[in-house]
Amino acid sequence: MKPLSRRTAEPESAAFPTRPYDLLKEFTIALVVVALLTAGLAALFSSPDDKPVTLAAWSAAAPGDFTATAVAELGATSMTAQYGPPYNDTPGAGQKIGPLGLQRAAGVRIPVDTAEDFVLRPLRQAPEPAEVTAALAAWSAASTDRQQTWTAAYADALGKAPNGDPTQVAPGDYGPVPALAGRLLTLAQAGGLDGQLLAQGHFYQTDYTKPVLFLADGTYLAGLADGQHLSGDQWGMMNETGNYPGQAWLWLYTFWYQIDPFKSSTNADALIWALMAVLSLGLVLVPFIPGVRSVPRWTKVYRLIWRDHYRGQR
Amino acid sequence: MSDPATSREVRSGGWTGAVRRYAVRTLPPEKLLPDTQPAYMASWIYVFGVLTVSALVVVVATGCLLALEGPGWWHVSSVGKYVNSLHLWSVELFMFFMVIHLWGKFFMAAWRGRRAMTWMTGAVCFLASVGAAFTGYLTQQNFDSQWISGQAKDGLNAVGIGAWFNVLDFGQMLMWHIVLLPLALGGLTGLHVLLVRRRGIVPPIDATVPTPGAVEGRL
Numbered sequence: 129m130k131p132l133s134r135r136t137a138e139p140e141s142a143a144f145p146t147r148p149y150d151l152l153k154e155f156t157i158a159l160v161v162v163a164l165l166t167a168g169l170a171a172l173f174s175s176p177d178d179k180p181v182t183l184a185a186w187s188a189a190a191p192g193d194f195t196a197t198a199v200a201e202l203g204a205t206s207m208t209a210q211y212g213p214p215y216n217d218t219p220g221a222g223q224k225i226g227p228l229g230l231q232r233a234a235g236v237r238i239p240v241d242t243a244e245d246f247v248l249r250p251l252r253q254a255p256e257p258a259e260v261t262a263a264l265a266a267w268s269a270a271s272t273d274r275q276q277t278w279t280a281a282y283a284d285a286l287g288k289a290p291n292g293d294p295t296q297v298a299p300g301d302y303g304p305v306p307a308l309a310g311r312l313l314t315l316a317q318a319g320g321l322d323g324q325l326l327a328q329g330h331f332y333q334t335d336y337t338k339p340v341l342f343l344a345d346g347t348y349l350a351g352l353a354d355g356q357h358l359s360g361d362q363w364g365m366m367n368e369t370g371n372y373p374g375q376a377w378l379w380l381y382t383f384w385y386q387i388d389p390f391k392s393s394t395n396a397d398a399l400i401w402a403l404m405a406v407l408s409l410g411l412v413l414v415p416f417i418p419g420v421r422s423v424p425r426w427t428k429v430y431r432l433i434w435r436d437h438y439r440g441q442r
Numbered sequence: 443m444s445d446p447a448t449s450r451e452v453r454s455g456g457w458t459g460a461v462r463r464y465a466v467r468t469l470p471p472e473k474l475l476p477d478t479q480p481a482y483m484a485s486w487i488y489v490f491g492v493l494t495v496s497a498l499v500v501v502v503a504t505g506c507l508l509a510l511e512g513p514g515w516w517h518v519s520s521v522g523k524y525v526n527s528l529h530l531w532s533v534e535l536f537m538f539f540m541v542i543h544l545w546g547k548f549f550m551a552a553w554r555g556r557r558a559m560t561w562m563t564g565a566v567c568f569l570a571s572v573g574a575a576f577t578g579y580l581t582q583q584n585f586d587s588q589w590i591s592g593q594a595k596d597g598l599n600a601v602g603i604g605a606w607f608n609v610l611d612f613g614q615m616l617m618w619h620i621v622l623l624p625l626a627l628g629g630l631t632g633l634h635v636l637l638v639r640r641r642g643i644v645p646p647i648d649a650t651v652p653t654p655g656a657v658e659g660r661l
């Protein structure tokens with residue numbers, strides 16, 4: 129085969145016999161058809177709109193999970209606290225593509241200090257009962273080691289309590305942690321925490337980074353998502369609540385998460401993004417990739433598409 | 443001063459004239475809006491390009507309707523909800539038509555004969571559309587947005603993009619969804635369609651231009 133000489137030898141379309149063809153009429157008819165089809169589908173199937181989960185709803189429905197998450201934020205053991213860039217500088221955190229660590233290279237551009245941002249500041253900013261003032265003072269007077277012993281011990285005890293219920297935790301040396309977590313739960317259940325995590329000292333606000341990170345650190349949101357077939361191992365990203373087609377076009381991206389070596393890799397996200405970047409570039413460059421650009425010739429589907437033309441040639 | 447009148451006419455008009463001459467040369471009106479097409483353009487697959495354009499028009503129009511009352515409207519109004527459903531289903535149709543169009547053009551090897559740029563702008567349209575749809579899901583302000591943004595941040599953060607493109611920032615995502623990506627997609631689609639008009643519809647694989655005699659002989 130001589131693809132190059134063939135390419136240059138491609139005849140101009142203007143040199144072929146023509147027939148009348150009304151492009152604008154075709155477009156107008158297509159537009160009307162698509163508009164009607166859309167109106168019909170929308171009337172038949174509507175669209176999904178499950179309510180978002182507020183911190184208030186979460187803390188009311190699952191106080192145990194909320195408290196365990198708050199303690200993990202305080203003790204810096206939560207997913208967000210350990211995340212690394214762009215939220216914080218956890219040593220060693222950050223995915224890599226082979227030797228290439230783009231996550232760390234980008235740096236901490238959206239700083240999140242989970243103990244301060246999710247627990248301590250909201251408590252300080254809300255009207256403080258005396259025991260909370262004392263608990264905050266005890267917390268900041270303690271060494272980091274001491275703080276972590278308290279949170280670890282309380283997290284442990286919460287895990288052993290029936291349903292993780294903070295009111296049924298066995299007594300122990302938890303320092304000010306139960307007072308802090310208990311007050312945060314009250315604030316959250318009253319709806320105050322939703323506003324506080326969002327506002328962070330501003331009036332106008334459009335950035336939901338902090339409340340979503342806090343929510344996602346718990347198991348409540350993930351549990352709801354799992355019930356709606358939205359988890360990562362359920363092809364989650366491309367689905368949406370209910371029986372809607374969702375983002376079906378993400379099938380290839382989601383596919384890689386279902387198989388090894390990605391499924392079991394700690395660098396799965398970075399590796400899959402790198403792979404998808406290469407494949408996307410490949411799609412754009414199909415006309416130049418030997419082999420791939422010859423697939424149409426080999427499959428002969430074109431003979432079906434232009435069958436009238438080829439029939440005429442015989 | 444002593445220029446021959448003809449060359450002065452050819453060069454007149456400054457930048458504006460130069461651009462006009464370039465535009466008319468590359469896309470004369472009969473090429474831009476032809477009323478005939480090559481006889482080989484006879485297959486239902488050709489309809490999917492124009493269906494994609496039509497669906498894009500409906501997507502943009504319904505998006506503009508949503509914009510009239512703002513991003514919170516459709517959660518509290520049944521009319522708004524219906525407009526949102528129109529927007530969703532026109533997107534599903536748009537993507538469906540585009541993917542069939544893409545595979546059709548692939549199996550026709552429609553990049554032949556200096557049409558690589560047509561393919562490439564089309565492929566970038568596809569990628570931009572995926573981004574536009576994704577940011578749309580993020581700005582619904584419902585459970586899906588919460589969940590999808592929480593999941594998607596990890597992929598973007600893992601390759602460093604998340605440090606600038608923050609899927610948890612509703613305001614930023616709304617701007618991308620209703621300003622930046624529609625502009626990019628609109629521009630690319632315009633370019634894509636103009637390129638198709640400029641080169642004409644690609645001839646069948648291995649087609650040879652029939653000599654006038656041969657055509658008559660066949661008729």
Ligand code: HEM
Pocket residue numbers: 487488489490491492494495498540543544547552553557560561562563564565566567568631634635638642643644
């Ligand atoms: C926004 C999305 C797109 C729109 C609105 C669009 C629209 C169109 C239209 C109206 C045509 C001419 C009629 C036809 O042949 O169907 C066309 C041709 C073409 N499209 Fe697209 N397209 C889009 C995406 C794509 C994609 C994703 C690809 C492939 C990666 C692609 C590749 C092509 C090629 C190669 C042609 C030239 C066909 C020829 O010369 O016969 N397009 N497109």
